[in-house]
Amino acid sequence: MVRLEHIKEIVNPTPSKIVLLVLDGLGGLAHQKTGLTELESAKTPNLDRLAKESICGMLEPVGLGITPGSAPGHLGLFGYDPLQYTIGRGVLAALGIEMELEDGDVAARGNFCTMNGDGVITDRRAGRIPTEQCAELCRLLDGTSIEGVKISVAPVREHRFAAVFRGKGFSSALGDSDPQRDGLPPKDIEPLVTGIAKSARIANKFIAQTKQALSGREPANMVVLRGFAKYPPEIPSMREAFGLKPAAIAAYPMYRGLARAVGMDNLPAGNTVEDEFFTLAEHYKTYDFFFIHVKQTDSAGEDGDFQRKVKAIEEVDRALPRLTSLKPDVIVVTADHSTPAMFKGHSWHAVPCLLYSKWCRPDAVTAFSESACIGGALGRFNAAELMPLMLANALKLKKYGA
Amino acid sequence: MVRLEHIKEIVNPTPSKIVLLVLDGLGGLAHQKTGLTELESAKTPNLDRLAKESICGMLEPVGLGITPGSAPGHLGLFGYDPLQYTIGRGVLAALGIEMELEDGDVAARGNFCTMNGDGVITDRRAGRIPTEQCAELCRLLDGTSIEGVKISVAPVREHRFAAVFRGKGFSSALGDSDPQRDGLPPKDIEPLVTGIAKSARIANKFIAQTKQALSGREPANMVVLRGFAKYPPEIPSMREAFGLKPAAIAAYPMYRGLARAVGMDNLPAGNTVEDEFFTLAEHYKTYDFFFIHVKQTDSAGEDGDFQRKVKAIEEVDRALPRLTSLKPDVIVVTADHSTPAMFKGHSWHAVPCLLYSKWCRPDAVTAFSESACIGGALGRFNAAELMPLMLANALKLKKYGA
Numbered sequence: 023m024v025r026l027e028h029i030k031e032i033v034n035p036t037p038s039k040i041v042l043l044v045l046d047g048l049g050g051l052a053h054q055k056t057g058l059t060e061l062e063s064a065k066t067p068n069l070d071r072l073a074k075e076s077i078c079g080m081l082e083p084v085g086l087g088i089t090p091g092s093a094p095g096h097l098g099l100f101g102y103d104p105l106q107y108t109i110g111r112g113v114l115a116a117l118g119i120e121m122e123l124e125d126g127d128v129a130a131r132g133n134f135c136t137m138n139g140d141g142v143i144t145d146r147r148a149g150r151i152p153t154e155q156c157a158e159l160c161r162l163l164d165g166t167s168i169e170g171v172k173i174s175v176a177p178v179r180e181h182r183f184a185a186v187f188r189g190k191g192f193s194s195a196l197g198d199s200d201p202q203r204d205g206l207p208p209k210d211i212e213p214l215v216t217g218i219a220k221s222a223r224i225a226n227k228f229i230a231q232t233k234q235a236l237s238g239r240e241p242a243n244m245v246v247l248r249g250f251a252k253y254p255p256e257i258p259s260m261r262e263a264f265g266l267k268p269a270a271i272a273a274y275p276m277y278r279g280l281a282r283a284v285g286m287d288n289l290p291a292g293n294t295v296e297d298e299f300f301t302l303a304e305h306y307k308t309y310d311f312f313f314i315h316v317k318q319t320d321s322a323g324e325d326g327d328f329q330r331k332v333k334a335i336e337e338v339d340r341a342l343p344r345l346t347s348l349k350p351d352v353i354v355v356t357a358d359h360s361t362p363a364m365f366k367g368h369s370w371h372a373v374p375c376l377l378y379s380k381w382c383r384p385d386a387v388t389a390f391s392e393s394a395c396i397g398g399a400l401g402r403f404n405a406a407e408l409m410p411l412m413l414a415n416a417l418k419l420k421k422y423g424a
Numbered sequence: 425m426v427r428l429e430h431i432k433e434i435v436n437p438t439p440s441k442i443v444l445l446v447l448d449g450l451g452g453l454a455h456q457k458t459g460l461t462e463l464e465s466a467k468t469p470n471l472d473r474l475a476k477e478s479i480c481g482m483l484e485p486v487g488l489g490i491t492p493g494s495a496p497g498h499l500g501l502f503g504y505d506p507l508q509y510t511i512g513r514g515v516l517a518a519l520g521i522e523m524e525l526e527d528g529d530v531a532a533r534g535n536f537c538t539m540n541g542d543g544v545i546t547d548r549r550a551g552r553i554p555t556e557q558c559a560e561l562c563r564l565l566d567g568t569s570i571e572g573v574k575i576s577v578a579p580v581r582e583h584r585f586a587a588v589f590r591g592k593g594f595s596s597a598l599g600d601s602d603p604q605r606d607g608l609p610p611k612d613i614e615p616l617v618t619g620i621a622k623s624a625r626i627a628n629k630f631i632a633q634t635k636q637a638l639s640g641r642e643p644a645n646m647v648v649l650r651g652f653a654k655y656p657p658e659i660p661s662m663r664e665a666f667g668l669k670p671a672a673i674a675a676y677p678m679y680r681g682l683a684r685a686v687g688m689d690n691l692p693a694g695n696t697v698e699d700e701f702f703t704l705a706e707h708y709k710t711y712d713f714f715f716i717h718v719k720q721t722d723s724a725g726e727d728g729d730f731q732r733k734v735k736a737i738e739e740v741d742r743a744l745p746r747l748t749s750l751k752p753d754v755i756v757v758t759a760d761h762s763t764p765a766m767f768k769g770h771s772w773h774a775v776p777c778l779l780y781s782k783w784c785r786p787d788a789v790t791a792f793s794e795s796a797c798i799g800g801a802l803g804r805f806n807a808a809e810l811m812p813l814m815l816a817n818a819l820k821l822k823k824y825g826a
Contacts, residue, residue: 023487023507024486024487024490025507028490032490381453381767381771383453383454383773383794384454385795385798386798397798397799399482399774399798399804400488400804401482401803401804402803403488403804407488407489408488409489410488410489410490410772411488411489411772412489413489414488414489414491414771414772415489419489419490419491419772421491421492421493421770422486422490422491422492422493422496422506423493423494423495423497423506423510424493424494424495424513424516424517
């Protein structure tokens with residue numbers, strides 16, 4: 023497969039514009055009554071017209087049978103093979119709740135948990151305390167400094183939180199304190215490489231301080247940490263890898279965080295798809311790659327609400343002329359994964375994809391849907407192959423080899 | 425993906441015949457008036473009849489979005505993954521102008537350039553001197569010997585030339601003298617590994633001699649060298665890799681050179697496609713694999729001449745019975761890349777491919793064209809997967825595994 027090092031040889035920046043419109047969880051499964059998926063049930067005259075002028079196919083987010091989380095689902099669309107490139111769990115957790123991360127920060131995931139008088143963890147989830155209580159406890163722990171390292175703590179959901187360690191030389195090569203099952207004491211955090219004893223000491227001091235601060239607050243009288251990871255992740259930015267000047271228009275923190283992790287600027291997303299397209303128009307001159315994220319399709323799918331997902335797709339379709347009227351050189355409409363309403367969750371199914379450009383060589387597909395895109399000229403292809411194709415259609419790649 | 429080491433295990437030479445007919449740059453884009461590509465516009469009753477009896481698909485020369493140069497485009501068709509196997513720039517340049525290369529020769533690309541009195545290069549291209557002048561200067565430099573190494577120099581185009589160093593132990597692990605931009609002095613050629621100081625010294629002496637020889641010949645008063653590479657390239661021959669006895673019928677030096685680099689014998693190509701097929705018939709008994717190259721389709725595409733490309737395709741179609749009447753066990757018709765007349769250059773678009781054999785299991789495709797082949801049983805597949813399929817259909821591969 024074509025890899026980043028091959029692309030790097032032939033990158034040829036130009037002012038041409040690429041718009042990648044991601045309808046999160048778009049792929050669906052047929053409704054029992056109609057035999058049609060959500061996308062096939064929706065009235066989408068604008069998407070269908072675009073599909074007719076496009077080259078279409080079924081995009082495989084990670085690989086056959088693999089249900090992607092949001093991070094691998096999007097990394098693939100951004101041009102990074104999700105089997106090769108990952109973002110550390112700690113960083114993902116912190117980005118997901120939009121904590122401010124600076125270069126060199128180290129982030130970890132944390133749980134509030136219950137420890138008994140013998141120092142044994144009896145419940146790694148502290149009875150799944152409500153998110154509000156988690157937030158209150160995080161305020162208690164947030165902002166402490168140990169040996170010059172500042173530690174920020176913020177709630178995720180229920181018993182989960184994220185912790186960010188900021189200080190010169192603080193290393194992410196640290197083991198977990200989380201023993202991963204009840205009935206064991208928390209582990210000391212161990213340095214995984216030599217020369218970082220100070221980082222391990224600071225992390226262990228933080229846990230000791232925390233234990234004191236939480237004393238008497240059963241069931242949440244202790245914390246465990248895991249998944250220490252350095253920000254930024256070891257992924258070349260989209261500018262380095264593809265010569266792009268990219269921007270993201272996404273409302274939800276997780277996607278803004280993912281975009282930022284690969285070097286995109288985040289623009290205001292507003293509250294509706296129309297707002298997102300307004301932002302696109304407003305900043306159109308400043309960037310040459312736009313990632314626009316629509317969350318409603320996924321949320322409706324997760325809730326098992328077939329009709330709401332249909333309506334979310336139709337809302338995108340109605341707003342679409344605002345996007346196409348800007349006449350981007352390349353338009354792609356696709357998804358990071360399937361979230362069939364019938365399935366009520368992410369699934370492994372391939373997702374429909376259309377790519378429009380003046381040079382795309384349209385195929386015979388005349389509707390944007392799962393069943394139509396199967397017959398498209400792109401066939402079934404890997405998400406990470408999309409970026410070279412977008413770049414080529416925007417004339418941003420030179421010839422490979424003599 | 426199946427790799428050469430897998431194939432090597434199951435190679436099973438037989439006298440059966442494979443003919444690979446490459447219409448260079450065949451893939452096209454639709455004409456604005458008709459909505460048909462060059463191939464779809466051409467009257468091709470013979471190719472269509474063959475497609476009907478064949479298994480068809482869209483061949484991806486390198487990868488989605490990647491526009492191949494001639495070398496990677498052909499290496500893929502010859503069975504070598506062009507992302508894994510490359511031919512050094514110097515060797516390609518020398519092969520491209522049909523210089524005689526012997527095993528162990530080292531070739532480099534060169535530029536005539538302009539150097540000022542301070543030893544700074546003011547124009548790396550010597551004002552793009554005409555090719556005739558380049559040829560005259562090359563004659564001046566050609567044939568010198570330094571410390572037992574004979575150096576041949578031949579013109580490529582404008583300011584470009586190729587230099588071949590022939591002598592026992594001469595190494596290709598040499599840096600460039602070309603500083604890659606104006607305003608800098610040429611670099612000394614450095615050995616890139618230990619133990620080859622003599623090779624670097626000889627290369628630097630050659631440049632010093634050349635400087636003297638060109639004294640006063642402004643703007644071409646100096647040379648720079650780059651891309652030193654050993655012949656033959658580090659690619660197993662088609663005999664080693666596939667057990668084939670292969671021959672090439674190609675008129676243009678670049679393709680004859682590429683064929684030679686993978687161990688094919690070059691046969692006389694004459695002036696027309698018919699001549700090529702005559703040569704095929706004449707040497708049919710001597711070889712079991714024939715690569716036939718048709719350049720006219722690519723040249724017309726590069727010139728943006730839609731109608732001339734259509735006519736070039738029709739000429740191949742008219743001559744085709746001469747090929748099919750030999751009843752090769754396997755016939756493949758495809759291309760090394762697309763050169764759409766509308767695009768006036770190589771492009772990234774997949775190319776149509778048909779494979780005929782008694783055992784091919786024909787699909788529903790009844791015409792040889794881009795839009796028809798999309799629906800073929802091969803789908804979209806990588807160029808380097810074609811060779812195992814040709815070998816299999818010629819019954820030249822044994823079972824893999826017990």
